[in-house]
Amino acid sequence: MGEKVGVLALQGDVREHAAALAELGAHPVEVRTPQDLSGVDALILPGGESTTMSLLLGSSGLFDPIAARLAEGMPAFGTCAGMILLATDVLDGRPDQRSFAVLDIAVRRNAFGRQVDSFETGLDVAGVVGGPVDAVFIRAPFVERAGDGVEVLAEVDGHPVLVRQGPLMAAAFHPELSDDLRVHHLFLGGL
Amino acid sequence: MPGMTERTTGTERVKRGLAEMLRGGVIMDVVDAEQAKIAEDAGAVSVMALERVPADIRRDGGVARMSDPALIEGIKAAVTIPVMAKARIGHFAEAQVLESLGVDYIDESEVLTPADEAHHIDKWAFTVPFVCGATNLGEALRRISEGAAMIRSKGEAGTGNIVEAVRHLRSILGDIKAIGQADSAELYGWAKRLQAPVGLVQEIAEAGRLPVPMFCAGGIATPADASLVMQLGAEAVFVGSGIFKSSEPAKMARAIVEAATHYRDPAIVAKVSRGLGEAMRGLEMAAVETKLAERGW
Numbered sequence: 001m002g003e004k005v006g007v008l009a010l011q012g013d014v015r016e017h018a019a020a021l022a023e024l025g026a027h028p029v030e031v032r033t034p035q036d037l038s039g040v041d042a043l044i045l046p047g048g049e050s051t052t053m054s055l056l057l058g059s060s061g062l063f064d065p066i067a068a069r070l071a072e073g074m075p076a077f078g079t080c081a082g083m084i085l086l087a088t089d090v091l092d093g094r095p096d097q098r099s100f101a102v103l104d105i106a107v108r109r110n111a112f113g114r115q116v117d118s119f120e121t122g123l124d125v126a127g128v129v130g131g132p133v134d135a136v137f138i139r140a141p142f143v144e145r146a147g148d149g150v151e152v153l154a155e156v157d158g159h160p161v162l163v164r165q166g167p168l169m170a171a172a173f174h175p176e177l178s179d180d181l182r183v184h185h186l187f188l189g190g191l
Numbered sequence: 192m193p194g195m196t197e198r199t200t201g202t203e204r205v206k207r208g209l210a211e212m213l214r215g216g217v218i219m220d221v222v223d224a225e226q227a228k229i230a231e232d233a234g235a236v237s238v239m240a241l242e243r244v245p246a247d248i249r250r251d252g253g254v255a256r257m258s259d260p261a262l263i264e265g266i267k268a269a270v271t272i273p274v275m276a277k278a279r280i281g282h283f284a285e286a287q288v289l290e291s292l293g294v295d296y297i298d299e300s301e302v303l304t305p306a307d308e309a310h311h312i313d314k315w316a317f318t319v320p321f322v323c324g325a326t327n328l329g330e331a332l333r334r335i336s337e338g339a340a341m342i343r344s345k346g347e348a349g350t351g352n353i354v355e356a357v358r359h360l361r362s363i364l365g366d367i368k369a370i371g372q373a374d375s376a377e378l379y380g381w382a383k384r385l386q387a388p389v390g391l392v393q394e395i396a397e398a399g400r401l402p403v404p405m406f407c408a409g410g411i412a413t414p415a416d417a418s419l420v421m422q423l424g425a426e427a428v429f430v431g432s433g434i435f436k437s438s439e440p441a442k443m444a445r446a447i448v449e450a451a452t453h454y455r456d457p458a459i460v461a462k463v464s465r466g467l468g469e470a471m472r473g474l475e476m477a478a479v480e481t482k483l484a485e486r487g488w
Binding site for chain 2: 060
């Protein structure tokens with residue numbers, strides 16, 4: 001490993017992703033500007049508020065360069081809000097909310113409910129050995145439609161919550177909030 | 192795939208987790224659905240529902256209480272971002288009502304008139320997470336020991352004056368730094384002095400920060416104010432009167448959102464600070480009759 005992995009640092013739980021990456025031997029880089037982006041091999045889109053990030057992506061001038069890198073095949077991993085930012089279809093979003101539309105899924109925001117419904121659970125993940133993954137869901141979305149090229153790696157009650165499509169991965173939960181680094185490892189293993 | 196997934200709600204991680212998601216963002220005080228829309232349009236990560244903004248509570252006097260559930264429901268219906276609401280210190284029945292309404296965070300707040308002069312709410316008894324204010328580290332740790340999942344430095348709400356927020360942040364963060372230098376025997380002395388559980392003091396010594404996110408509130412009125420407190424170590428900002436008591440709330444809100452993200456880049460803070468109209472007028476501390484920050488124990 002040792003790749004430079006960017007963490008989109010406009011808003012959200014950037015620190016936890018950076019810590020998980022460092023723990024696994026990658027070099028995390030906080031990405032706030034197009035210059036920051038140019039040096040990274042892959043990008044993590046963290047948890048946070050997708051509506052806020054969508055606005056800040058526009059004003060920071062990052063939206064177009066990230067879209068261009070994604071089109072060139074830059075690997076990316078989105079968690080929660082990050083999943084929403086990668087999705088082709090966003091349900092229950094704001095009409096002006098922008099996403100990169102590269103991952104062929106329809107994702108419903110806050111699909112598991114409000115904060116009082118937020119939960120943690122053990123999640124069986126395809127391709128991850130060593131028992132269920134420690135998964136924290138915060139006002140989490142889930143995938144309502146996954147396109148043909150999308151692999152579903154984990155589900156909660158029949159709803160996909162971890163998906164992969166080529167170099168792109170997205171989780172409805174927050175692997176960065178637990179000490180269980182296996183999902184990050186899975187992403188880095190694909191680099 | 193197995194049948195229904197077993198879910199555990201209301202855990203420490205789940206409660207603190209939402210606060211982690213709000214980091215780097217701006218939480219805006221709103222009194223109705225219309226203001227909530229303006230806040231969300233401007234990029235707020237969350238809105239705080241209350242019946243009057245602190246500047247008006249200060250001006251009007253009287254007992255300040257939890258807002259009308261109908262207003263909270265209107266705000267919830269108007270936006271997609273998390274909705275917080277305030278309960279009076281110690282008023283666990285207001286908190287129960289807010290939890291039943293499905294608010295995403297409860298602020299047990301000194302801005303409202305306290306209901307109990309000795310006890311704060313037992314926040315462990317709730318599924319919904321709580322944020323509490325603190326002026327110093329001891330107060331922050333007592334609130335965390337009662338179950339608070341987020342701390343905000345109190346500042347002095349409704350003044351548009353940042354000086355108290357800076358005092359409180361420096362006090363909390365200064366003590367955290369000092370605890371990092373203390374040896375294991377000295378930690379007991381710190382716990383005694385702070386009137387806080389030694390276990391939490393040891394946790395801070397180990398981690399170098401609070402076990403929950405620390406945000407800043409009380410007096411933020413400009414983008415530069417947001418940049419200042421974020422550079423001092425706040426992880427996000429609450430803005431109360433500073434937005435809707437300014438001459439152009441939508442512009443001010445948007446500018447503070449940009450400043451909270453790019454707080455280390457003065458060129459961006461300068462750019463977003465141009466032409467915002469008048470910031471809220473504000474108060475000198477000497478002119479403040481009731482210090483809200485002194486409420487809470």
